[in-house]
Amino acid sequence: MSRLLLLALLAVSFSASAIVIRDDVDDSKYRVPASEFPALVDLPGEGHGVLIAPRWVVTAAHAVAWQAQIKQVTINGIPRDVERLVMHPGHKMPSQKLLDQALATWDWTLFRVLLASSDDVALLELTKPVADVAPAAINKGDDEFGQIVKILGKGATGNGATGYEFGDSHRTELRRAYNKVTSADDRWLCYIFDKPSDALPLEGGSGSGDSGGPVLIQTKEGWLLAGLTSWSDPQSTIRTPGRYGQISCNVRLSHYNDWIQKIISGRSQAGPSKSFKPTPLRGAA
Numbered sequence: 001m002s003r004l005l006l007l008a009l010l011a012v013s014f015s016a017s018a019i020v021i022r023d024d025v026d027d028s029k030y031r032v033p034a035s036e037f038p039a040l041v042d043l044p045g046e047g048h049g050v051l052i053a054p055r056w057v058v059t060a061a062h063a064v065a066w067q068a069q070i071k072q073v074t075i076n077g078i079p080r081d082v083e084r085l086v087m088h089p090g091h092k093m094p095s096q097k098l099l100d101q102a103l104a105t106w107d108w109t110l111f112r113v114l115l116a117s118s119d120d121v122a123l124l125e126l127t128k129p130v131a132d133v134a135p136a137a138i139n140k141g142d143d144e145f146g147q148i149v150k151i152l153g154k155g156a157t158g159n160g161a162t163g164y165e166f167g168d169s170h171r172t173e174l175r176r177a178y179n180k181v182t183s184a185d186d187r188w189l190c191y192i193f194d195k196p197s198d199a200l201p202l203e204g205g206s207g208s209g210d211s212g213g214p215v216l217i218q219t220k221e222g223w224l225l226a227g228l229t230s231w232s233d234p235q236s237t238i239r240t241p242g243r244y245g246q247i248s249c250n251v252r253l254s255h256y257n258d259w260i261q262k263i264i265s266g267r268s269q270a271g272p273s274k275s276f277k278p279t280p281l282r283g284a285a
Contacts, residue, residue, distance in 0.1 A: 019153050019175035020205045020242040023161035024196050030175040030204065034077070037152050037214060039136040040174075041124075042074040043067070048153060048213040050136050050225055051075055054129030055083075056264050058138075059212035060228050060251060061091040061122040073124065081127035086263050088256070090119030115231045116249070119187065121256050123263050138253050138260070139217050139224035144184040148200070149191065149217050149226060152176050153210030160193055163242035164207055177204020182247075189215070189227050190249040193242075206232045206248035207241065215250045227251050 021030050034040070041049035041057050044067065049059030057073060064070060064085060072079045094114055102111045154174050158164030178200045179191040193205025206229055215227035227250035232241065253260070 019151065019177050019210075020158050020160060020164065020193065020207045020246075021175070021177065022196055022199060022203055023159035025202065027157075027175075029202060030177055031173055032152070032176045034174060036174070036176055037136075037216075038076050038133045040075075040152060040214065041212075042154070043212065044070060044072070047211050048229075049073065049124060050212075050214050050228070051130060051133055052135050052138060052225065052260070053264055054131070054135065055126045056135075057124040057126065058225075058228065058253070058260060059122055059124065060230050061087050061118075061120045062093075062230070063211035064122055064124070065091065065093060070124065073126075075130055076133045078132070080130060083125045083127045086123045086125070088119040088121045088259065091122070092118040112233060116188070119256070120230045121228070121251050121253075121259075123260065136214065136225045137221065138257055139219065139226040140254055140257055141219070142184075142254050144181045144189045144217060144226055144252070144254075147181050147217055148178055149181055149189075149215050150176060150178055150223065151204060151206075151213065151215050151229060153207075153213040153229065157207060158242045160195065160205060160242065160244035160246075163240035175204070176202075178202050179204060179248075184252060187252055187255055188230075188249045189252045190247055193244055193246045193248070195244045205242060205244075205246050225253060227253055 019030055021027060039051040041051055043049060043063060047063035049057040052058050070082050070085065072081055092114055094111055098111055098114065102108045152174065154172055157172055157175065180200065181189050182192050183190045194203060211229060213229045214225055215229060216223040217226035229248065230251050231249055233247040
C-alpha cells in the first residue's frame with residue numbers, strides 16, 4: 001500500500017462516520033430503509049453528503065479531498081452529475097511527516113490537533129437541480145449541547161465491545177442510531193459512545209466510511225441538519241476503533257451557515273474550486 005493511499009485510508013478511518021452499535025442490541029433494530037432520510041447522498045466508493053438545496057450538496061471536506069475526481073453522486077438511488085467542488089479555504093490535510101510519526105509511536109496528539117483546527121466542510125454543485133427529493137434544512141441554532149442527535153450512515157459497522165477492523169468494508173447497509181451531544185462550540189459538536197449501562201436504547205458511535213453523513217437534531221420544525229460526521233479521537237492504546245468510550249466529533253453546521261449561503265447564492269467564491277474532468281476515479285483502498 002502506498003504512503004499516499006495509507007494516508008487517505010487513515011484520514012478516513014480516523015475521520016469518518018458510520019454506525020457502530022451496542023453489543024446487546026440486535027443489528028436489525030438499527031437498520032433503516034432509504035426513505036428514513038431521502039436527502040442522504042452517496043459519494044463514489046464511500047462517504048456521504050446531504051442535499052441542502054436543489055443543486056447543492058454539503059459534505060465533509062476530507063471525504064472528497066482524497067478523491068481524484070467526483071463525476072457523479074447518488075441521491076435517492078439515481079446518479080447525479082457534479083459540476084464543481086468548492087472546498088472551505090480553512091481545510092487542512094495531515095502531512096506525511098505527521099502521519100509517519102503517529103504510526104511509529106501511536107501518539108496521535110498532534111494529528112488530532114490538526115483535525116480539530118481544520119474547517120472540514122465542502123460543497124458540491126450539481127449540474128442539474130434535484131426535483132424528486134426535498135433538501136434538508138440546516139439547523140441555525142447554537143443550543144446543541146445536551147440534546148439528542150440522530151446519526152445515519154452506510155459505513156463500517158461493529159459493536160462497542162469489540163469495535164471493528166480498519167480493513168472492514170466501508171460501504172454496508174444504512175443504519176440509524178442516537179447519541180447525546182457532550183460538547184458543542186465553534187467548529188464542532190461531539191458525543192461519546194457510552195457503555196450499555198449509560199447508553200440510549202439505540203445508542204451508536206462512529207466508524208469508518210461514512211464521513212459527511214448527517215447528524216440530525218430535533219426541533220419544533222422537525223429534524224434539522226445540525227452536523228456532518230467528521231472524525232473520531234484515535235488516541236487509544238487499544239488499536240481497534242469503534243469501542244465504547246470513543247469520542248466522535250462532527251462538523252457543526254451552524255458555524256458554517258454564512259459561508260454555505262454565500263457560496264450557494266453566488267456572493268462569494270471563497271475556497272478552491274475544482275471542475276472535474278472525465279478521468280477514472282481512484283479508490284480509497
